[in-house]
Amino acid sequence: MPTVGSEVTCLANDNGSGRWEGTFLTVCDPVKCVPFDPPEHGFIQGCSHEGMGTDTTESQVFPSVCTAACDDGYTPFGSVNRNCLISGIWDGLPLDCLDVTAPSIVCPDPITEFAQPRNNFVVSDFSWEPLQVVDVSPPVDVRLLSINSVGEGENRTTVFTEGLYSFLYLAVDQEGNEDTCTVDLTVRG
Numbered sequence: 001m002p003t004v005g006s007e008v009t010c011l012a013n014d015n016g017s018g019r020w021e022g023t024f025l026t027v028c029d030p031v032k033c034v035p036f037d038p039p040e041h042g043f044i045q046g047c048s049h050e051g052m053g054t055d056t057t058e059s060q061v062f063p064s065v066c067t068a069a070c071d072d073g074y075t076p077f078g079s080v081n082r083n084c085l086i087s088g089i090w091d092g093l094p095l096d097c098l099d100v101t102a103p104s105i106v107c108p109d110p111i112t113e114f115a116q117p118r119n120n121f122v123v124s125d126f127s128w129e130p131l132q133v134v135d136v137s138p139p140v141d142v143r144l145l146s147i148n149s150v151g152e153g154e155n156r157t158t159v160f161t162e163g164l165y166s167f168l169y170l171a172v173d174q175e176g177n178e179d180t181c182t183v184d185l186t187v188r189g
Contacts, residue, residue, distance in 0.1 A: 073136030
C-alpha cells in the first residue's frame with residue numbers, strides 16, 4: 001500500500017499524444033498480517049510466501065499461507081490453512097484442537113482367586129486396581145460402576161463366594177469422553 005503519495009498529470013502534446021508530468025515518488029510498503037498464535041494443543045507447521053518458507057513468528061506478507069495442525073489425539077476444528085489477505089487480515093477461522101478421543105482403559109486379563117481350604121469365599125484386595133488409562137488430556141476419572149450388573153457405591157463388597165464376577169469400570173476424561181472395561185474375576189474353592 002502506498003505510504004508516500006505522488007501527483008502526476010497527463011498533459012496533451014502538440015502531436016495529439018499525451019505525456020506525464022509530475023513526481024513519480026511513490027513508496028509502497030508490503031501488506032502484512034500479524035503472526036497468529038498456535039492453537040492450544042496444536043502448533044504452526046509452517047508459513048510460505050510465493051513458495052518460500054518464512055519465519056512463523058514474524059508478520060507475514062500478502063499473499064502468504066500458514067498451516068497449523070493439532071497434537072496427536074486432538075481433532076482440528078476451524079481452518080488448517082490460512083491466507084494473508086490484501087486487507088492485512090487472515091482468512092478462515094482460528095484453529096481449535098479438541099479432544100474428541102475417548103480414554104483407553106488397559107483392561108487386565110481374567111483373574112482367578114482361590115479360597116482358603118474349607119472356605120468357599122475370598123476377601124479380595126482388588127489387586128488389579130488402579131486400572132491403567134491412556135488419554136491425551138489427563139486426569140481421567142475411573143470408577144467401578146457395578147459388579148454383576150449391580151450398582152456399586154462407596155462401600156463396595158470385598159467378600160466373594162465361589163463363582164464368576166464381572167466388574168464394570170467407567171473412565172471419563174476432562175472433555176467428557178468415556179470408555180468402559182469389564183474385569184472378570186473367578187473365585188474357586
